[in-house]
Amino acid sequence: DPxxxxxxxxxxxxxxxxTANGFGNIRSGAASVSSSSSSQQEVVGHAGGSxxxxxxxxxxxxxxxxxxxxxxxxxxxxxxxxxxxxxxSKDKREFALVGLKGGTAVVEITDPTxxxxxxxxxxxxxxxxxxxxxxxxxxFIVSEARSHGMQVVDLNQILTxxxxxxxxxxxxxxxxGNAHNxxxxxxxxxxxxxxxxxxxxxxYMIDISSPKxxxxxxxxxxxxxxxxxxxxxxxxxxxxYNNREIxxxxxxxxxxxxxxxxxxNPRELSSTAYRNSKDGYTHQGWLTEDQxxxxxxxxxxxxxxxVDTRTYIMDVRDLDNPRxxxxxxxxxxxxxxxxxxxxxxxxYQANYDAGLVVxxxxxxxxGRMVQEAYFDVERGNRAEFRGAWSVYPYFPSGTVVLSSTNxxxxxxxxxxxxxxxxxxxxxxxxxxxxxxxxxxxGEGLDRARAITRVVTxxxxxxxxxxxxxxxxxxxxxxxKRAAGQVLPQSDWIDVAxxxxxxxxxxxxxxxxPREGKIRFQIVLQFDDNKFSRGGPKALGRQAxxxxxxxxxxxxxxxxxxxxxxxxxxxxxxxxxAMSQVMYVNNVSLRSAFDGERDTKTRAGQGxxxxxxxxxxxxxxxxxxxxxxxLLLEVSTSIEIFxxxxxxxxxLPPLRSVKMALPGAELPRKVRIAFRPRRPASPFxxxxxxxxVALQARCxxxxxxxxx
Numbered sequence: 001d002p003x004x005x006x007x008x009x010x011x012x013x014x015x016x017x018x019t020a021n022g023f024g025n026i027r028s029g030a031a032s033v034s035s036s037s038s039s040q041q042e043v044v045g046h047a048g049g050s051x052x053x054x055x056x057x058x059x060x061x062x063x064x065x066x067x068x069x070x071x072x073x074x075x076x077x078x079x080x081x082x083x084x085x086x087x088x089s090k091d092k093r094e095f096a097l098v099g100l101k102g103g104t105a106v107v108e109i110t111d112p113t114x115x116x117x118x119x120x121x122x123x124x125x126x127x128x129x130x131x132x133x134x135x136x137x138x139x140f141i142v143s144e145a146r147s148h149g150m151q152v153v154d155l156n157q158i159l160t161x162x163x164x165x166x167x168x169x170x171x172x173x174x175x176x177g178n179a180h181n182x183x184x185x186x187x188x189x190x191x192x193x194x195x196x197x198x199x200x201x202x203x204y205m206i207d208i209s210s211p212k213x214x215x216x217x218x219x220x221x222x223x224x225x226x227x228x229x230x231x232x233x234x235x236x237x238x239x240x241y242n243n244r245e246i247x248x249x250x251x252x253x254x255x256x257x258x259x260x261x262x263x264x265n266p267r268e269l270s271s272t273a274y275r276n277s278k279d280g281y282t283h284q285g286w287l288t289e290d291q292x293x294x295x296x297x298x299x300x301x302x303x304x305x306x307v308d309t310r311t312y313i314m315d316v317r318d319l320d321n322p323r324x325x326x327x328x329x330x331x332x333x334x335x336x337x338x339x340x341x342x343x344x345x346x347x348y349q350a351n352y353d354a355g356l357v358v359x360x361x362x363x364x365x366x367g368r369m370v371q372e373a374y375f376d377v378e379r380g381n382r383a384e385f386r387g388a389w390s391v392y393p394y395f396p397s398g399t400v401v402l403s404s405t406n407x408x409x410x411x412x413x414x415x416x417x418x419x420x421x422x423x424x425x426x427x428x429x430x431x432x433x434x435x436x437x438x439x440x441x442g443e444g445l446d447r448a449r450a451i452t453r454v455v456t457x458x459x460x461x462x463x464x465x466x467x468x469x470x471x472x473x474x475x476x477x478x479x480k481r482a483a484g485q486v487l488p489q490s491d492w493i494d495v496a497x498x499x500x501x502x503x504x505x506x507x508x509x510x511x512x513p514r515e516g517k518i519r520f521q522i523v524l525q526f527d528d529n530k531f532s533r534g535g536p537k538a539l540g541r542q543a544x545x546x547x548x549x550x551x552x553x554x555x556x557x558x559x560x561x562x563x564x565x566x567x568x569x570x571x572x573x574x575x576x577a578m579s580q581v582m583y584v585n586n587v588s589l590r591s592a593f594d595g596e597r598d599t600k601t602r603a604g605q606g607x608x609x610x611x612x613x614x615x616x617x618x619x620x621x622x623x624x625x626x627x628x629x630l631l632l633e634v635s636t637s638i639e640i641f642x643x644x645x646x647x648x649x650x651l652p653p654l655r656s657v658k659m660a661l662p663g664a665e666l667p668r669k670v671r672i673a674f675r676p677r678r679p680a681s682p683f684x685x686x687x688x689x690x691x692v693a694l695q696a697r698c699x700x701x702x703x704x705x706x707x
Contacts (some may be wrong), residue, residue: 050113065373065415069112072409076117077105085403086132087392088155096401098409099130106158112399112411119164124148133184138211142179149174173214176204187233188245194226201225205263218263223256223271228284236291237317248294250282257319269319279304286342292317293364295347297337302383309333309351313364326367333381339390350388353380356402373414377404416473470584474570477577484567493563495556504534504554505588507547511581514543516574523567526560
């Protein structure tokens with residue numbers, strides 16, 4: 001009934017505001033959607049009008065750097081109260097799973113400006129709290145309803161058929177009744193229900209490797225009630241726990257870290273309180289992508305202590321001894337923080353009355369965060385339990401969905417995720433690409449990790465290798481962005497001992513005309529944890545029209561044997577310059593030497609007189625021969641410093657010498673020492689030093705391209 005639909009709309013947005021702020025095309029009626037068999041189904045749905053964020057407003061909502069794509073009110077979801085939200089992608093289609101008081105709604109947002117309500121999943125009881133996660137094309141749903149258990153829903157059923165309809169539950173795990181939240185570690189195939197009526201409210205562990213046959217695996221209850229948790233295969237800095245399954249639990253007044261590798265014998269590694277945590281409520285948090293920092297919120301500190309919305313930074317590089325680095329107070333904002341998730345360098349927060357807040361967490365190591373963007377669904381900032389409950393920022397397209405407890409579903413587009421279009425193989429579940437960074441190609445494509453890649457813009461096709469490239473966001477001045485994760489150890493790139501450098505090639509371009517002065521460089525991290533950087537490359541004013549390429553050598557430390565990480569670093573050096581999207585084409589590494597190569601380098605500023613100081617020539621090369629030419633009036637020695645010893649030979653005046661070194665030795669540096677063999681003259685004598693020629697021989701694998 002169009003009149004009833006209009007009345008329902010008016011309950012959420014006054015008609016005058018709807019028409020004045022871009023909502024004139026809100027409609028109820030029929031919309032078509034394609035099934036996998038290409039048949040057309042008539043779908044009853046409701047699409048809210050889109051609005052760009054211009055002048056810090058979009059359709060009447062305060063905003064900065066976030067566009068409104070559409071809005072679906074609760075009336076169209078057949079409920080009066082929303083809670084959690086999650087997402088699912090398959091066959092280039094995207095779906096929002098919206099938690100409601102009575103169940104779960106399914107909304108297709110493949111076209112984010114025209115969302116389509118497909119139907120719902122009935123809950124096993126009504127509750128204000130419901131939580132949803134997805135694994136292997138199945139949704140796992142829990143609720144605080146007394147006997148709800150864990151629903152398992154095969155999501156493939158929503159791809160075809162007539163709409164709207166009620167979707168079936170494949171099975172229900174009843175090992176517990178109520179649960180507050182659920183987390184899934186997709187690497188291990190285990191789910192963790194928390195806040196249940198089992199395990200003292202702690203971690204209730206479930207093997208979901210076979211989704212339709214979930215099995216209880218164990219309990220962790222040593223630290224009592226857990227409100228929310230993130231569990232991961234650990235690849236962070238604490239090597240004593242490398243590749244173990246670690247959970248980061250928000251346990252009401254502590255952050256508790258647990259090793260759950262052995263489900264029958266989980267072990268608490270640490271339980272860390274913080275200032276005022278005993279009177280607050282440690283609510284929820286997420287790891288930065290390098291697993292060095294845990295970013296979390298306290299749900300009670302705004303109401304109990306009157307602080308502005310506060311986000312904590314915990315250093316978890318030592319899992320046995322984590323520590324609070326700092327906290328970020330959102331300026332002039334009293335809203336209660338709720339749920340947050342991290343993608344790339346940004347945390348996407350659902351902060352109740354303040355709506356969506358996007359924080360740049362790239363400087364977490366220094367204890368600093370910066371607000372990058374926001375979209376205020378409540379037009380307020382009070383410490384009240386209403387508004388944005390949760391957010392899902394992981395769609396390949398860059399679309400972000402947010403649930404509002406009292407309004408419904410918001411479909412948003414942050415500027416930092418624009419141009420994240422996808423297509424072709426590798427973009428579905430189980431894709432093997434770096435998340436929100438640059439794309440591996442060729443052999444590397446099969447061994448990289450995570451999910452997003454970008455269609456090559458049509459104006460940049462020429463010169464691009466393939467139909468897809470990567471993307472990263474060059475942040476506002478003065479922040480810098482380094483994109484690229486540590487590879488699994490089995491995929492590290494070999495560099496033969498004694499090779500002085502690897503040859504690196506990379507090409508980048510901008511999505512829009514350049515703003516400010518932007519430079520990028522390639523950074524390599526080696527198995528000895530040392531870093532080497534290529535020279536910075538400036539992007540010209542035509543960088544949005546053509547690829548800008550870096551082609552040069554990056555030195556290899558003598559102690560390094562393998563490359564473990566390849567990064568692209570970008571920075572804007574102009575104050576006031578805004579964030580910009582940068583595309584990254586293939587980044588390839590090759591052996592720098594094949595056979596012999598000569599290089600010349602100059603010594604440091606040589607001393608004069610008889611004080612015995614040295615000029616130093618640093619080289620990472622394996623030396624085959626050394627040719628030193630000196631013109632001086634006193635005897636001189638040359639020293640070759642290797643990893644374990646030093647050799648010294650004497651040079652008579654006006655002579656030169658060549659010396660071959662055994663191939664196994666790895667010189668760290670060449671030092672030319674000036675040591676007079678006669679009493680020093682009272683007057684300094686001129687000394688002339690010609691360039692030092694170093695000939696290097698390197699035998700390495702021909703090429704290792706990781707793009």
